[in-house]
Amino acid sequence: MNVTVNDIEVDVDAWPTPQLAAVHELLRQRACELGLLPDGAGEIEVERAIERTLAQEVAVPEPTDEECRRWYEANAQRFRSGDLVCARHILFQITPGSPVPAVRGVAEAALHEIQADPALFEKHAREHSNCPSGANGGNLGQLQRGETVPEFEKAIFGDATLGVLPQLVTTRHGFHIVAIDQRIEGRQVPYELVSAEVAAELRKRSEARALSQYVRVLAGGADISGVELDAAASPLVQ
Structure with a gap:
């Protein structure tokens, strides 16, 4: 399967799915656009640049105590x-x-x-x-x-x-x-004893949603062939 992202061929064999390979290339290219990745960078530098890109461009809202309490009550059996x-x-x-x-x-x-x-x-x-x-x-x-x-x-x-x-x-x-x-x-177990665990779970879910939205936005502005990615035409709301 030939997968390209903005005319750059992606090595899909190194990834569990072609979609993940394409997403990684999208993020690598975005890191280059932001000046976070020099030419000829190695694999470790690429991963670090992608991490900096996500930290810079993806805002993850902190869950409020009210949100945490509601989630705890809806999932009480987990605690x-x-x-x-x-x-x-x-x-x-x-x-x-x-x-x-x-x-x-x-x-x-x-x-x-x-x-x-x-x-x-x-x-x-x-x-x-x-x-x-x-x-x-x-x-x-x-x-x-x-x-x-x-x-x-x-x-x-x-x-x-x-x-x-x-x-x-x-x-x-x-x-x-x-x-x-x-x-x-x-x-x-009372909420007060697991509040940090609840907040961490909601933060993880919020981060996953924010990253998914961010990737869809990048895909919407990219020329991708050989694989289907959800694309969003609207700008990312930070």
């Missing part, structure tokens, strides 16, 4: 201490070279069988799970927040569901069939 979940799982592992659609298909077929007859969970865990817990019927014991990967934690602590979860849980390790056997509620 609990001592919540415990007794869970079992069956892991269908993804390894380099694994045929992902095929693995997912096997996992979904097993999930459908278990939903029809939950008593089959232990049998499937012993026969198919790629986790050592499979030898114990998939039993993970009691889990608390912070003990599993974020994707798995979100699935088991996201609501009050008991029994076999209706969908596969996808993590960096593969596809999981998960059963929740018991929930032991902890206590709500």
Whole structure:
């Protein structure tokens, strides 16, 4: 795939996606326009110049205490201490070279069988799970927040569901069939103890929105071929 930004060809092989490669080139060119990047600069200098460009041109508003309190109240379940979940799982592992659609298909077929007859969970865990817990019927014991990967934690602590979860849980390790056997509620952590964490989360979200808008503006004024980027015709509002 040939990707160009303002007639400069971009090496997309060095990036996870062509879009990211094009965005990086947009930012590099903007750093040059601002006089922050000399000719012949090396990779480290380019990254530092891009950081200075973003710091100079992208304003990230600080969240107010009122905004933080509203977000805390809307997401109160994220700020609990001592919540415990007794869970079992069956892991269908993804390894380099694994045929992902095929693995997912096997996992979904097993999930459908278990939903029809939950008593089959232990049998499937012993026969198919790629986790050592499979030898114990998939039993993970009691889990608390912070003990599993974020994707798995979100699935088991996201609501009050008991029994076999209706969908596969996808993590960096593969596809999981998960059963929740018991929930032991902890206590709500007061806003005052997590206000800094809430502010940091809102600041991160605000920064992501501001950067996205900034990139769209740059894309709107650039000649880009070989890849689609959202473009904004209006100027960036700082």
